Amino acid sequence: MISSLSRSLLPWCGFVVRSLVWAVVLVAIWGSAGQSVFTGLFFVLLFVVSAALSLPMRPLLWAIWVSRRSGISVSQALAYVCLRREWDRMLWRSSVGAVREDERQAGLVESVVLRGYRQDGETVQRPDEDRDVLVDFVRLVLVVATGWARWSDFVRYSDVPRIVRASVTKHGVDFTVSPAAKGQTAADLGSSEAIARVESSARLVTGCGGLVLRASTSRTSASVVWSFVWADPLAVAVPVPPVDLERSVDPTAPVPIGLHESGGLYGLQVYGKMTLLVGGTGSGKGSVIWSLLLGLAPAIRAGVVRVHGIDLKGGVEFTTGVDLFHQVAYTYAEAKDLLAGLEDALEQRLAHMVESGSRKHVPSADHPLELLVVDEAASLTYLAPDTATSKKVDAHLKRILSTGRAAGFSVLAAMQDPRKESLSTRDLFSNQIALRLRTEDDARLALGAWAVDAGAQAHMIPETQQGTGYGIDSETSEIVRFRAFWCSDDAVRGVAAEVTLSFMEGADDEF
Ligand SMILES: Nc1ncnc2c1ncn2[C@@H]1O[C@H](COP(=O)(O)OP(=O)(O)OP(=O)(O)O)[C@@H](O)[C@H]1O
Ligand SMILES: [Mg+2]
Structure with a gap:
């Protein structure tokens, strides 16, 4: 940020020198024009307008406006303005589907698309430039005499990925970008190679050494969201918010289980989904499970959701909040019975639905959402x-x-090893979540190769960032980076005890 400030202060030197020269010239004219007050005022006005139009002032005014409107610091707003102003040049530097017109004319670039990148390394003959003296003179005046433009403003770029939408958040800026080069796809722009290239040139352009770029793509979308983050909102653990058991929770809607990387809430769709949660040991699978159950606690209390748990670690994981479960299996034999019973209940419900002519189940206290957590x-x-x-x-x-x-009936199954031998039913899950994984191969197995290429680098999640992961919706193919709430044992125990208490009160009321 400091170097971004110093970078934006540099043009002021040119501005000050230019102002001094102009002041001397204008005072001389003023002196020879009979020192009229109106001429003097006119010159002052001329200076103010010229200053407002001059290069150093423009980004500063823009940054102040962005900072006031979005509630971010001026230095962050300056970095945002830098990205906007330097967009074409930055992408050209990254070789991500952008070409300078002089390079094209010189035949340097035959094709801008080589999996989305410009081919590098060819030698160039500069083209014979057909220059117009008058145009050059105007440019000279604009750049040198007035400071209203930069030489780089006259460079033309083509095939530059276009910004479709920009939104500034507390933590950074999200650009929805669509490819412009022939043959380039949104997946190319979201690939880890493109991200690495653009990230390093964005750091140079903005002067923010800690800037991080993340991409979210979806297989169905023609654009990609590039999030330039100054400060990662997921870097700090967020405790689970207090649970209000009186609140009504719609179990068919996504249940907030943590923070989205944009700083908002991340909701996990449970109803109608089978979710596979993969993460190495200590990656925070427990926090995803508990965040979900605490989020559903009001619905569990209302009897609209029933949770069935299988914890073959002998109950190490689930005993803390066992009262949130309708039933729990701690041994293999119990697990087998639980699954058999659940399958029977499913058959009965299907039969009931056929009888009543209903095609879709709506959770109610009589026919609750049955959630199996393994x-x-x-x-x-x-x-x-x-x-x-x-x-x-x-x-x-x-x-x-x-x-x-x-x-x-929904399922949330957690496991450490994404290989099919570990769970033969792996392909039947419609939602995938990967927390920290050991290797890139594991990440590819858990999420699919395309998702890892599109930026879901689960193997790069730091060990200290437990509960952080990537979620993929198989229907929309949307990839989301999130961090589950941190659920202390006391928080889980507290909510579970309250749910039991209200069950007991409910039972008393019935008598
Ligand atoms: N969202 C989170 N934020 C901060 N710390 C967390 C979060 N989730 C888990 N942790 C911490 O990380 C540690 C490991 O978490 P957890 O037991 O949930 O991992 P796990 O993936 O279930 O591991 P295992 O496979 O060994 O059961 C815990 O000590 C917990 O305090
Ligand atoms: Mg665990």
Whole structure:
């Protein structure tokens, strides 16, 4: 930020020298014009207008306006203004589908598209420039005498990715960008290589050494969102907000489980979705599970959501908030019975829906949303006493995953290893979430190669940023970086105790 300030102060030197020269010239004219007050006032006015139009003043005025409107600091607003003003040049420097017109004429660039990048490394012959003396003179006056333009303003660029929309947030700026070069796609602009190139030139342009660029693409969208972040809103853990059990929660809507990287809330769609949560040990899978259950607590209390838990670590994970669960299985035998029972309940509900002619289930106290939460789902495979039992358990899970959606059955399964051998039903999940993973291969397995190329670099999440991850919606293919709320044992216990208490009060009321 400091160097961004010093960078924006530099043009003032030229401005001051120019002002002094003009002051001397104008005073001389004023003296020879009989020292009229009106002429003097006219010159002062001329200076004020010229200063307002001059280069150093323009970005500053723009930055002050952005800073006041968006509530960010002036230095951050200056960095934003730098990005806007230097956009074409910055992208040309990054070689991301941008070409300078003189390079094109010189035949330096035959194709701007090589997976979205300009080909580098060819030698150039500068073109014979067909220059117009008058145009050059006007440019000279504008740049040297008045300071109203820069030489770089006269350079023409083509094939520069276009900004479709820009929004300034507390933490940075989001640009929705669409490709302009022939053959370039939004995925090219969201690839890790493009991001690395643009990020380093954005750092140079803005002078913000700590600036981070992230991309969000979706397979269906023709544009990509580039988020230039001055300060990562996910760097600091956010405790789960107090739960108000009286509040009515719609279980069919996304449940806020943490912060979105833009600083807003991140909601996880549970209803109608089967979610696979993959993350290395200690990556914070527990915080995703508890954030979700605490978010649903009012609906659990109202009986509109029923949670069924499988924790084959002997209850290490779920005992803290066991009262939020309708039933929990801590051993393999219990897990098998729980899944069999859930499958029966699913069949009954499907039969009921056929009878009543309903095609879509609506959660209610009579027919609640049944949420199955499995921690360390791979243990359903490797703890099986024999292959026959393992196959039976798999079959129950498969049935729930493949037919549960319309009947109001959802699943959240957490595991460490994204390989298919760990969970044969992996492909039946419609939502993918990856927290920190060990290797890029793991990230590709968990999220899909395209998602990692599009910026979901789960293997790059720092160990100190537990609960941070990437979520992908399989329907929209949208990738979102988020951090789950940090749920202390006391917070979980407190809410679970309150839910039990209100269940008991409810039971008393019935008598
Ligand atoms: N969202 C979060 N913010 C801050 N700290 C967190 C967050 N989530 C988890 N942690 C911390 O990280 C540690 C590990 O978290 P957690 O037990 O949830 O990981 P896990 O992925 O479930 O690990 P395992 O696979 O070993 O069960 C905990 O000590 C917790 O305090
Ligand atoms: Mg855990």
